[in-house]
Amino acid sequence: MSRGYLLGLDGGSSSTKAVIFDTDGNVVGIGREASRLEHPQAHWVERDMNATWASAAQAIRAALAAANVDGSEIVAIGVTAHGDGLYPLDRKGEPLGQAITSLDSRAAGIVERWCREGVRDEALARIGQMPFAFSPVTLLAWMQEHQPERLSALGHVLTCKDWLRFKLTGEVATDFTEASTGYTDVNTQRYSREALSMLGIDSVFDTLPAVRMPDEIAGHVSMAAARATGLKAGTPVAAGLHDVTASAVGLGNVESDTLTIAAGTFSINEVFSDAPKPDSRWATRNGLRPGQWLNMAISPASSSNLEWFHRQWGRAGDGDTGAFFAEMEASLDAAFQSPSRLVYHPFLYGSPYDEPASAGLFGLQGWHDRGHVLRAILEGVVFNHRVHVDALASTFPIDRVRITGGGSHSPRLAQLFSDSLGRPLETSRIQEAAAWGAAICAGVAAEVFPAIASATPLCEIDHRYTPEARRQAECQRGFERYQRLVECLRPLWATLDADAPPLASPAVEPQPSPTAGAAR
Structure with a gap:
């Protein structure tokens, strides 16, 4: 292998990480910078695009410093970031207002x-997915209806990853995975003008960026980016990929029959297939190459609930969320030994259901404490993942499950996943899976690796969890309570929604199965 280092840039919803790896997949330096989310009104979640780039540049500088590595030692860079949302550019390549993140649900009325x-049924057949409120195509339809002057000034539609790569290289492009966020025909895997016409936004076809493969060089670090980041001008930058797909690559799950769970801001559950099998319960998008598809069942209802709990009930001096939960271990021990039957629905930002679901804590009594509430939140997050996993398992054979993100390296949480899913589960030695997935793409682009699949042996397993019979039975009973409450509350969610008039009826009749992931 070539000497030197690979850099994976991972743009999250509220922060950006730059991770430097050696060519064996070992982390040698990490930089992390926050990028503030803005909530100008109910259901809007935006961010300043220039501030997002500034945080990425600072994260790269911090990673270089932490690794004690000079920018000239970086062989290649791969970029990944949160998917969906909208990062619009005008015709001069400048931000066209604020970015709309994937936590935004202003376009729920369009859906x-x-x-x-x-239209959603037709979309499922044509583009392989029912557009979410946070899908780029839905946000463009919202923009056309509510901000037509902004749409008419549109030069390019980008995602977060594409924006960061544009700032690194000055080149406008997207990759094969993120081209399929509603713009492509599910069978041809290519841009479809007919698909956009079906959604009433055919005018945006000419603003779609050129498509590159994830492991293809999409540009080189510009002089301006070199000054901002400490990288060397001319360093190759791979096209990269959606962070959902990057997590699978970083865990070594690049073929069919392997399930990847990413417990991040979103509940992400995904499996590759060699044929498209669209279903309302998941989105069928492009895989790593033509002829491969990624089936992703998602909802914005995972570890963001734990971060919210920490913000609301943490105490001064708790440290970050990870440190706070480490301090809560004794309380959790007691809570898991107790007869508590608290149920939590983790729908703070959205759910797998069409109705405008809201989060809820049920069964609360005076003897419950923070530990019991946190236990319920952990179980609720895991049960929401199970809803998605059960859906995928109804169609796709699953021989192996690997998990990353959201504290999944905590033995308690990993075991809870195994017990609740009733499946063996593996964690990888590589904890920065999405950044490593992007770095692998960079390594292929720079000829460090001959192909993406050739790097998967580096994604070694560090622990394997198997279901414990007693706990599995308890989790099954808890999951059944969770599901019963969902069905009872679905007709009432609309009356609790901030945008609904008093005593409003649900806009959509309840369905017996969840959709791929609805936001509020």
Whole structure:
């Protein structure tokens, strides 16, 4: 292998990580910088695009310093970031207002209208997915309806990853995985003008960026980016990929029959297939190459609930969320030994259901303490993952499960996943899976690795968890309570929604199975 280092840049919803790896997959330096989310009104979640780039540049500098590595020693860079949302550019390559993140749900009304008109069913057949409120195509339809002057000034539609790569290289492009966020025909895996026309946004076809393969060089670090980051001008930058797909690559799950769970801001559950099998319960998007598809069942309802709990009930001096939960271990021990039957629905930012679901804590009594509440939140997050995993398992054979993100390296949480899913589960020695997935793409682009699959042996397993019979039975009973409460509350969610008039009826009739992931 070539000497030197690979850099994986991972743009999250509220922060950016730059991770430097050696060519054996070992982390040698990490930089992390926050990027503030803004909530100008209910259901809007935005961020300043220039501030997002500035945080990425600072994260790269911090990673270089932490690794004691000079920018000239970086062989290649791969970029990944949160998917969906919208990072619009004008025709001069400048931000066209604020970025709209994937936690935003302003366009829920567009989705409801498409559902009433039958467009979502047609979309499932044509583009392999029912657009979410946070899908780029849905946000573009919202922009056309509510901000037509902004849409008319649109030069390019990008995602977060594409924006960061544009700032690194000055080249406008997307990759094969993120081209399929609603713009492509599910069978041809290519841009489809007919698909955009079906959604009423055919005017944006000419703003779609050129498509590169994830492991293809999409540009080189510019002089301006070199000054901002400490990288060497001319360093190759791979096209990269959506962080959902990057996590699978970083865990070594690059073929069919392997399930990847990423417990991050979103509940992400995904499996590759060699044929498209669209279903309302998941989105069928492009895989790593033509002829491969990624089936992703997601909802914005995972570890963001733990971060919210920490913000609301943490105490001064708790440290970050990870340190806070480490301090809570004794309380959790007692809570898991108790007869508590608290149920938590983790729908702070969205759910797998069409209705405007809200989070809820049920069964609370005076003897419960923080430990019991945190136990319920952990179980609720895991049960929401199970809803998605059960859906995928109904169609796709699953021989192996690997998990990353959201404290999944905590033995308690990993075991809870195994017990709740009723499946053996593996964790990898590589904890920065999405950044490593992006770095692998960079390594292929720079000829460090001959192909993506050739790097998967580096993704070694560090622990394997198997279901414990007693706990599995307890989790099954808890999951059944969780599901019963979901079905009882679905007709009532609309009356609790901030945008609904008093005593409003649900805009969509309850369905017996979840959709791929609805946001509020």
